[in-house]
Amino acid sequence: SSVFANIVRAPEDAILGVTVAYxxxxxxxxxxxxxxxxxxxxxxxxxxxVVRRAEQMLVNDNSRVKEYLPIVGLADFNxxxxxxxxxxxxxxxxxxxxxxxxxxxxTGSLRVGAEFLARHYHQLTIYIPNxxxxxxxKIFGLAGLSVKAYRYYDxxxxxxxxxxxxxxxxxxxxxxxxxxxxxxxxxxxxxxTIEQWEQIRQLMRSKGLLPxxxxxxxxxxxxxxxxxxxxxxxxxxxxGECLAAQSYAKNMGLYGERVGALSIVCKTxxxxxxxxxxxxxVIRPMxxxxxxxxxxxxxxxxxxxDMYNEWTVxxxxxxxxxxxxxxxxFDSLSARGTPGDWSHIxxxxxxxTFTGLNTKQVAFMTKEYHIYMTSDGRISMAGLSSRTVPHxxxxxxxxVT
Ligand SMILES: Cc1[nH+]cc(COP(=O)(O)O)c(CN[C@@H](CCC(=O)O)C(=O)O)c1O
Numbered sequence: 001s002s003v004f005a006n007i008v009r010a011p012e013d014a015i016l017g018v019t020v021a022y023x024x025x026x027x028x029x030x031x032x033x034x035x036x037x038x039x040x041x042x043x044x045x046x047x048x049x050v051v052r053r054a055e056q057m058l059v060n061d062n063s064r065v066k067e068y069l070p071i072v073g074l075a076d077f078n079x080x081x082x083x084x085x086x087x088x089x090x091x092x093x094x095x096x097x098x099x100x101x102x103x104x105x106x107t108g109s110l111r112v113g114a115e116f117l118a119r120h121y122h123q124l125t126i127y128i129p130n131x132x133x134x135x136x137x138k139i140f141g142l143a144g145l146s147v148k149a150y151r152y153y154d155x156x157x158x159x160x161x162x163x164x165x166x167x168x169x170x171x172x173x174x175x176x177x178x179x180x181x182x183x184x185x186x187x188x189x190x191x192x193t194i195e196q197w198e199q200i201r202q203l204m205r206s207k208g209l210l211p212x213x214x215x216x217x218x219x220x221x222x223x224x225x226x227x228x229x230x231x232x233x234x235x236x237x238x239x240g241e242c243l244a245a246q247s248y249a250k251n252m253g254l255y256g257e258r259v260g261a262l263s264i265v266c267k268t269x270x271x272x273x274x275x276x277x278x279x280x281x282v283i284r285p286m287x288x289x290x291x292x293x294x295x296x297x298x299x300x301x302x303x304x305x306d307m308y309n310e311w312t313v314x315x316x317x318x319x320x321x322x323x324x325x326x327x328x329x330f331d332s333l334s335a336r337g338t339p340g341d342w343s344h345i346x347x348x349x350x351x352x353t354f355t356g357l358n359t360k361q362v363a364f365m366t367k368e369y370h371i372y373m374t375s376d377g378r379i380s381m382a383g384l385s386s387r388t389v390p391h392x393x394x395x396x397x398x399x400v401t
Contacts, residue, residue, distance in 0.1 A: 014134045015374055022372040030370035031388050033379040036186065036351045037255055038318055041385045046318070048253050050310040054300040064296070069289045071280045073102020073261075077295040080302035081261040085182075085215055085229050085246055092236050096269035099276035100261050101283065102290045105254075106216045106247030107135060109262040113212060113243045114143030115282045116264075116275075123175035126212070127168070129153075131376065133186045133214075136179060145177070153188045158344040158356060160190050166203060174207045182215035182244070183228040184350020187378035191221070191349060197231045201238065211235050211242040219251045221350045223319035225312065236265050248298055250351065251315055257294025318382075322351060325384045329353075332393040339400055352378050361399040369395035 012020055018034030040046050058064060072078065078100040082093055092098050103109040118124060126145045128136050129152035140147050150172070151164030169178060180200075185191055192200060204211060213232050219225040235242050241264075248259040262279070266272040283289070301307045330345045345353050357365070357377040365371040371392060373379045384392065 018372050018374055021366075025370055025372070027370040029391060031372065031383065031391060033371060033373040033381075033383040033392070036250065036380050036382065038250065038253060038322075038351075038382040039385070041321065041387075043383075043385055043388070046253055048311065048314045050301055050307050050314060051253060051297055053310075054297045054307065057300060058293075058296055066292065069102070069292050069295075071101075071283050071289050072276065073290045074292065074295040074299060076303060077102055077299040078261060080299055081246055082263050084225065084302060085218065085232055085244055085263065086236055086265070087226070087229070087233055090233070090236060092265050097266050097272050098263055099266070099272040099279065100263040101276070101279050102295050103245075103260050103262050103283075104287065104290060105249050105258040105260040106214065106245055107139065107260075108258065108287075108290075109245035109247070109260040110136070110139050110212075110214060111143060112279065112282055112286070113245060113262050113264070114140045114145055115286070116279055117177060117210075117212075117243075118144035119282070120275075120278055121177070121210070123173065123177065123210070125173060126177040126179060127172055127209075128179040129165075129181065129185070131187055132179070132181070133216075134374075136214075140179075148172075148176075150178070152185070153190060153354070155356070158190075158354070159347075160192060160196070162192070162196055166199065169200070169203055169209060170207070172207065172209060175210065176207075177210045177212050178204060179212050179214060180231065182213045182218065182232050183230075184217035184221035184352075186216070186350070187352050187374065187376055188354040189344075189348025189350050189352050190354070192231070194230065194234075197234055201235055204235075205238060205240055211240075213242060213244040215244055216247040217250055217350050218246070219312070219315045220319055220322075223316040223323075225251075225315070239267075241266055248294070252298060252301070252311070254294050254297065257297070258291060259294035259298055322381045325381045325386075325389070326353065328386060328389045329381075329384065329392065332389050333396060336393050336397050338393070338397045351380055351382050353381055354378055355396070357396070357399060364399050365395040368398065371395045 022032040082100045127150045130149040150168035151161045154161035218228045221228045244263045246261045249255045326346045333342045355377045359375045
């Protein structure tokens with residue numbers, strides 16, 4: 001018999017498993033509102049024009065080789081990624097206090113950061129928002145950190161439980177790590193206001209809490225790259241230290257290329273350089289060095305003014321289409337007379353709407369209307385189009401009446 005005979009079948013992932021179920025459904029009306037991946041009005045994945053252009057340039061450049069990258073990845077990709085999130089004029093960058101390492105997209109950046117903290121930081125407790133992206137708990141737990149939750153979402157108001165958040169972070173042991181969604185909170189679509197971010201910053205700095213930003217949607221929330229990095233830049237501006245994980249999966253449509261970066265902002269250039277040396281010891285036995293293609297695409301675009309501008313135009317178009325889907329769904333539910341207050345659909349930002357539908361209603365919509373979404377009631381607005389809004393409206397209407 002097999003030496004693996006005792007292996008138990010694992011459940012499908014709460015988010016990626018929705019696509020597995022969707023693919024098995026033969027209904028022509030099926031609709032995938034699960035995974036946070038952009039789809040066009042025609043319901044198709046999108047490869048940005050500027051990405052195709054960059055790839056063409058790379059293919060045509062015969063001087064390019066397929067050698068190993070350094071453990072920390074592609075140097076100009078790292079520099080350009082730091083500028084993108086912290087701002088080209090960031091004093092932390094000018095003072096050489098930032099170390100940036102290319103990692104396997106957002107997930108890889110979070111994991112490398114978690115493993116680094118588990119080895120070198122003194123407070124092994126990390127506070128993550130309730131609710132948060134499903135993978136966060138496992139990424140930090142498996143790295144050896146003790147994972148706790150801070151109140152974030154208030155189901156009653158469908159908004160931020162700001163008092164609860166302040167109380168929980170205020171009660172956290174000093175030095176605790178705090179995971180913060182830089183913008184477009186997943187799954188709730190609820191973000192603190194600038195004033196609330198300032199209060200969070202003051203509280204965290206007063207208690208020496210260590211910010212770990214997860215920035216997976218920069219430019220996708222508002223359509224503006226600088227606006228969506230506002231929270232991160234507010235913390236870096238005070239001279240304090242923080243970690244930031246970046247993903248290019250959504251804002252550059254590089255999902256399968258696995259392109260991301262982890263930055264650690266330190267007090268001095270000397271500390272940043274010693275931190276980088278230890279990050280290399282985390283990466284080398286994990287995957288040795290990162291993939292060259294996706295990072296080369298990003299660097300090609302970010303270093304060229306025209307291509308950067310073309311990217312911002314395409315990025316805004318994606319963000320605008322999602323915002324338009326919010327309005328269309330809200331208008332459709334209002335016209336249908338669907339019971340309940342659906343204004344959160346147009347108040348929330350980013351890729352997702354946290355509908356407030358419960359697991360039973362979600363199961364009903366999947367069974368009767370072939371709507372695929374996560375069981376927590378989250379829908380990816382990017383998966384919706386003008387053509388499919390009526391179908392989703394019918395499903396929600398039936399689920400709540
Ligand atoms: C907050 C957040 N952080 C990190 C990531 C990691 O992305 P990547 O760069 O691909 O490693 C995602 C993707 N989450 C969406 C995509 C599918 C997934 O769960 O992964 C989602 O929630 O649908 C996030 O939503």
